[in-house]
Amino acid sequence: MRTExxxxxxQALGRDRVRANIRRAMDGLILKRRAAFPDVEELERLRDQGEAIRDHALANLPELLEALEGRCAANGIQVHWARDAAEANAIILTIIQGHGGKAVIKGKSMVSEEIGLNDCLSAHGIEPIETDLGELIIQLAQEHPSHIVAPAVHKDRREIAALFSRHYPDEPYTEEIERLTALARRVMRERFKGTRIGLSGVNFAVAETGTLCLVENEGNGRLSTTAPDVHIAxxxxxxxxxxxxxxxxxLTLLTRSATGQPITTYVNMISGPRKPDERDGPREVHLVLLDNGRSGIHADPQLRATLRCIRCAACMNHCPVYVRIGGHGYGTVYPGPIGSILExxxxxxxxxxxxxxxxxxxxACSAVCPVRIPIPQLLNRLRFEHAEAQRGKGTGIxxxxxxxxxxxxxxxxxxxxxxxxxxxxxxxxxxxLSIRPWNRTRTAPRIAPRSLHALVREEGLAND
Amino acid sequence: MTDARRRILQGLRVHAAAKGRAPAIPVRRFEWSQEEAVDRLEQMMQAVRTEVHRVDDAWPQRLAEELTRASARRLYYGAKGPLTGELTAGWPDSAPELVAWEGSIETTRDRLFDEADASFTSARAGIAETGSLVLWPTPAEPRLLSLVPPIHCVLLERRQIVSTLHALMVEERWAAQMPTNALLISGPSKSADIEQTLAYGVHGPERLILLIR
Known part of the structure; x- marks a missing residue:
């Protein structure tokens, strides 16, 4: 079958350079994660807690969303609800246009990728400015992220150097990572200073206090949510x-699972806009709550586990399929094992x-998942449903x-x-002869002349 | 949009799930002596390139030396910050110029982005486990003070160091009094987006100087 x-x-398997870049990065991330959880018992205890917290949140989702909305409103955060991508884009567009915004500085947000926000903004004459270094690289290359934590993981320094020199011809050419990073700092500085609207994702939204928690290392997330007059999350x-x-x-589970860091450089907890006596911070904070199919997943007690995900990407880092075809091989916003159940x-x-x-x-994915999503079981369930749906359609099934x-x-x-x-x-x-594609790159397996049953019987082992 | 709200919540209530109370997570903490906690914080923060100095009451002198060495010309600080009295009283004449942030960001933005080589803030606490500084920016010490200038300097008292974030949140009852912005800062800004190779000094401060008294 020649499906898309x-x-x-x-095609992805044929891109040797990309494959080498991804392999190197994933091997590094696997080692860093392992080093960050030296105590297996402690890791399992944390996973128990992570699973219990996320499970509880999902079991009480409508109540917690109402509580979050109430607390946010009391803190001065304006809450919006969007059933799908079009509604979310419309809400964001209205806010930006209401302030006469011509550009938006963006912290990293996979949900903004999910709703295709950048295309929507550009179509309406508003410039989306990606400020995370990896996202900036992707935006300049006019690509999409190939990894949910490290979006430009498929590119090496030479490609990035060429990309930067094409887009910033006045800056000196360099392939040194420190200098490429410094270049990104220079070109972004004016945008942080001059842009009046900022947009970010959210790692955790706390119902009890109306707090939006964001983790990051670069400081672009803090700048995007602190320097502008308006912050849209x-x-x-x-x-x-x-x-x-x-x-x-x-937080312990997220940062260690993602990059092996005990904590990210910044943990940013936002609970409201600037108060009258405060000297900085946005005057307006908006929170857009997006459904886009999630309530449908929530309705199924088994598949609901998909929504426990905290987007650490450990599943893709450890996946033998992801490491070979990379994020772009999947052709979806969320790649890797989590994408294969979510999308x-x-x-x-x-x-x-x-x-x-x-x-x-x-x-491997479920073995490392910090909130114990049983990804293989859910894949099997979806395979079964897909096969059932395909039955009688005259395909190869x-x-x-x-x-x-x-x-x-x-x-x-x-x-x-x-x-x-x-x-x-x-x-x-x-x-x-009969399994040619398999044998093309492997020695053909040989069937033994005598069966295991026969051998066991000869050894005289009992049936237990 | 109220329609979207109603429909989403309705969709989530299709199957009533077993509810139950929020899981009680045992508070994680370590039985470190104060000396051990200080050592741990220092070691964890140095591992992510924080410049840690143990200081006494002559700390402004020490900070001025560091900033002179860095060729900094102006140090921004919060005009009404809790350590402002000590800072200004102990600041040597030959040192970088001290500039107090008094107005709103709207009147300070250009100078903060273009002229501030360094900033100074206090901290609310230090977390030994992860090597983190806890800041709750206030009108006296605004949020961008710890973010925009290339060098961020902090004075932390030894007694402010606790073992974990969880213990601190519970003991100080954060849930009842969250500020508009609470921050954990663990080192200068960094990125590994190019070839997973760490580079320090991206969009936030390039250097973090921590004085522990």
Whole structure:
């Protein structure tokens, strides 16, 4: 089958330079995460807490959202609700136009990618300015993030140097990372100083206090939310947590799982706009709560676990599929294992159901997930639903269905099973020919002349 | 938009779930002596390139020396900050110029972005576990003071150092009194967005100088 996903994945596998960049980065992130959790027992305790906190938040989601809205309103934050991307974009556009804004400085936000905010703003003559270094690189290259934490992970310093010299011809050419970073600081400085509207995502929204918690290392998130007159924060409705205290274990889990840092350089907790006696900070703070398919996921008790996600990206860092095809191989906003369960649910199985196949079900993702999302189980569930939906549509699924039914019948009838395996053993010389794509890069597996059953019987092992 | 609100909340109530109380998370803390806590904070902050100095009451003199070495010309501070009296009284004549931030950001913005080489603030607490400074910006010490100038200097008292964020939040009852902005700062600004290689000094301060008294 030549589906879009397969075409994209095949292309991605052919990009050696990108693959090398991603492999190097993922190997580093895996080691950093491991070093950040030296005590396995403590890690498991933290994961218990993370799972319990997120589960509780989801079980009480409507109540917590109302509480969050109430607290935010009391603190002076204006809360908006958006059912889908179009509504969210419209809300944000109205706020910006209401202030006559011509540009917006943006802290990193995957939800803004999800709703296609930059395209919407540009179409209305408003310049979106990505300020996170990785996001800036992506914006200059006119690409989309290939990783939810490190958006430009697929690019190396030489590509970035070339990109910067094309866009900032007056700055001296350099391939040194320190100097490339310094260049980004120089070009962004005036934008931070002169732009009156800022936009950011949210890592956690605390219902109890009406607090928006943001983590970052560069300071661009703080600048985007502090220097302008207006701060617009956008988040999925699932990001709410009940209590301020819950931030403590979640922050520990998030930063260590993501980059192996005990904490990010900045943890920014915003609970309201500037008060009359304060000297700086935005005069208006807006919070946009986005559904965009999340309430549908919430309605299913098993699939709901998808919404526990705190967007640390540990699942993609550890994924054998992600490391080979990279984020762009998936063709969705959220790549990797979390994307493979989230996107088919957000966009529908009809459009993205095949993504559930983009996994070996090795389980590395769920083994590292800080909130214990059972990703392989959810992938299986989505595969099943996708196959059911495809049944009778005359696609390639039919022969697959036949093979599995035959397999199931053979395994349910011992006499048949013995006969079938006897025949396969007789024909073992032919097997190497029949699985050509597999053998192209591997030695053909050989079927043993004698079955495991027979060997075990000979060894005299009991049936237990 | 109230329609969106109603529809979203309605959608979330389709299946009533088992509710239950918010999970009680045991407060994480370490039984460190004050000396151990100070050492831990120093070591964690140095690991992310914070310049840590242990100081006595002559700290303004010490800070002035550091800033002179950095060729800083102007140090911004909050006019009514809790340490302002000490800072100005102990500031040597030959040192970088002291500039008090008094007005609103609207009248200070240009100077803060263009002229301030360094800033000075107090801190509310220090967290030993992660090597973090806790700042609650106030009218006396606004938010951008710790963010815009390239060098941020902080004085922290040894007794202000606690073991974990969780313990601090609970003991000080943060949930009942959150300020408009609460911050944890753990080092100068940094990025690893290019080849996962750490580079310091991105959009926030390039240097963080911590004085522990």
């Amino acid at each position: 996903l397969r075409v994209r994945a095949t 956008i988040t999925g409705i699932e990001k709410v947590i009940a209590r301020l205290e819950h931030l403590a274990p979640l 088919p649910q957000l966009q529908g199985l009809e459009r993205q159901g095949e993504l559930a196949q983009a996994s070996t079900l090795c389980g 039919r022969i697959e269905g036949f093979i599995w039914r035959a397999w199931a019948t053979a395994h349910a009838h011992p006499a048949l099973y013995r006969r079938v395996t006897w025949i396969i053993r007789r024909m073992r010389g032919l097997v190497g």
